Amino acid sequence: MSPSTLDAAASAIASEPRRRVLERLAQGDATVTALAGMLEVSVPATLKHVDRLTEGGLIRREKVGRVVTVSLVPGGLDGLVEWAGRTRLFWDNHLDRYASHLRGPAARSEGAPPT
Numbered sequence: 129m130s131p132s133t134l135d136a137a138a139s140a141i142a143s144e145p146r147r148r149v150l151e152r153l154a155q156g157d158a159t160v161t162a163l164a165g166m167l168e169v170s171v172p173a174t175l176k177h178v179d180r181l182t183e184g185g186l187i188r189r190e191k192v193g194r195v196v197t198v199s200l201v202p203g204g205l206d207g208l209v210e211w212a213g214r215t216r217l218f219w220d221n222h223l224d225r226y227a228s229h230l231r232g233p234a235a236r237s238e239g240a241p242p243t
Contacts, residue, residue: 133184136185137186137205138184138208139184140180140181140183140186141208143177145167145169146177148167149166149177149187149198153199154200156199157199158198159195159197159198160196160198161195163177163178178198184204186201186204187200187201187204
């Protein structure tokens with residue numbers, strides 16, 4: 129996943145209403161009108177959320193006549209999950225070393241268990 133795509137996906141899920149849309153779509157496809165009702169906002173406001181989620185590669189839309197149906201993109205969150213996994217390993221290592229530092233040299237040399 130390119131940095132710009134990763135940024136778009138992260139930005140898309142930074143909004144609570146957009147996360148609610150993703151949670152709803154995990155149950156199945158939905159129309160924009162149905163999502164607007166769930167969010168209790170106008171259809172144009174919902175379309176703005178749909179646009180951000182589409183730009184982030186997380187959902188796709190299909191228009192048939194006047195009805196716009198949206199669905200999750202399989203694997204849409206994979207890039208974010210991979211990035212978060214790498215970042216978590218980095219922080220886990222650094223926090224473990226920091227905890228060891230806080231315990232002091234005597235604790236490190238004695239092999240004291242982490243606190």
